[in-house]
Amino acid sequence: MASDDMEPTSGDFMVLDSTTDREGSSPGEQFGVERQLEHQRSEAINRLCGMCGTDDGCARPLRVVVVGKHGAGKSSFIDSVAAAVSEDKWHEYANTGYRLDAGPITIVNQRHPKCCNEDRDRYKSVLLPTLIDVAGLGDDVDDKTEELLRLLFYGHLQEDEPIMQAYEECKKCTQEEIRKKYSQSYTEMRVDRIIFVASAADNLPTRLMSCVYRAAQPAYHRTERRAVPLFGVLTKMDKVDVHSVTFKEKKGNFMKELGLILPRLLICSNYCDDLDPDCERIERLRPDLDLPIVRFLQQVCDNARKVTKEGEVLPGSEGTREEAENAENAAKQAPGPQDHIRQAWQSLDPMQQDVVTSAVVGLVTLLVMFFALPSAGQVNAIIHENCRNGVIDDPEVCDNLSHGPGFLHWLSQFFAAVILSLMFFGYRQFIRRA
Ligand SMILES: Nc1nc2c(ncn2[C@@H]2O[C@H](COP(=O)(O)OP(=O)(O)OP(=O)(O)O)[C@@H](O)[C@H]2O)c(=O)[nH]1
Ligand SMILES: [Mg+2]
Structure with missing residues (x-):
């Protein structure tokens, strides 16, 4: 539940460009700024942990899938998330980089439990979200891609089922056959949030974006009852001029295609070789990179409800039982005309x-x-x-x-x-x- 006193979120253009931030200031000033950022990050992490709640025996962490085009920076984003909440140092949990043959790096769905911090004492009982790194998809989508994404979002794929293998299966079958084959939905595999990652330095995969948007909305396939909340991340901001018209247009289109509102958007740079060629990140974190990511995570985890292992909905740490039930009932209802109007309105850019x-x-x-x-x-x-x-x-x-x-x-x-x-x-x- 968003509260009024909330700090400005990443959606308020906490754009990360470490190089420009640091230029022109004396070492003393830099030190002061970094101390302040450290402090803000620490407070933001505390707040995030409060929002996620603790394991009371029946609650489970949110399952968040990270989707996007091959090479967009999905795995780097997951590693950046893990670093941002670690207060320690960066570690490569999800494999990142380019392969020589230019093929995708992430082939199967990799699950990164509790933001990869499960082994740390501080986070042992905190229900940080589990991030799922999905193999990159192309922009050449068809109705089978949408069906495959729906299967993934609504828990029809099993834990170790490689997404590309399921895709190949889907290609061979008719839609009816696919629905029959994957008719079972596993509660524990259902996705609670979707994060769409795109590179701000490349063309937007608009067809893939609208495909993900449709797959997450029950109004488009009528087989599921609730929409999965969608968030967007534009990475590689170190390669882009944030004030340029091209970028502003890109950002507008990104939000429009995914039906995003500002707090659901993060514009950032990940921990990567371009920003840190000497790999200093394995020794020391960068709070200027971390802070927007932690604040974005607050938005992702912001919820009046907790998801239980049995799929029930209980009131979360921030919400009352009544609010939780209302939210659940609202989600169960078929979308009414007001939902379509709201969606249509949100899909317009500010000028429109x-x-x-x-x-x-x-x-x-x-x-x-x-x-x-x-x-x-x-x-x-x-x-x-x-x-x-x-x-x-x-x-x-x-x-x-x-x-x-x-x-x-x-x-x-x-x-x-x-x-x-x-x-x-x-x-x-x-x-x-x-
Ligand atoms: N300059 C810059 N490079 C980045 C950023 N994020 C990721 N990269 C680089 O982009 C390349 C691809 O990143 P990955 O995280 O592997 O991308 P991915 O989306 O997981 O790719 P697949 O697994 O192949 O689908 C790597 O070389 C990263 O170092 C960023 O914010 N800025
Ligand atoms: Mg990857």
């Missing part, structure tokens, strides 16, 4: 949202003027009456009454509505930029 709201403002103004102001006919009648009584004795006004002020009257009202709507649009843009 402003255009729509301004158009609505213009329309409402027009309607108010139509019903609240006297119509052209009424104005004509008043003038006519005054001409008859001699109150108005200007023949030009009285003679022109037949073609009357009707058209002009409407035109002026229309222009007033357009101007108001444009002013509102300008105001919204000004606020956004400010």
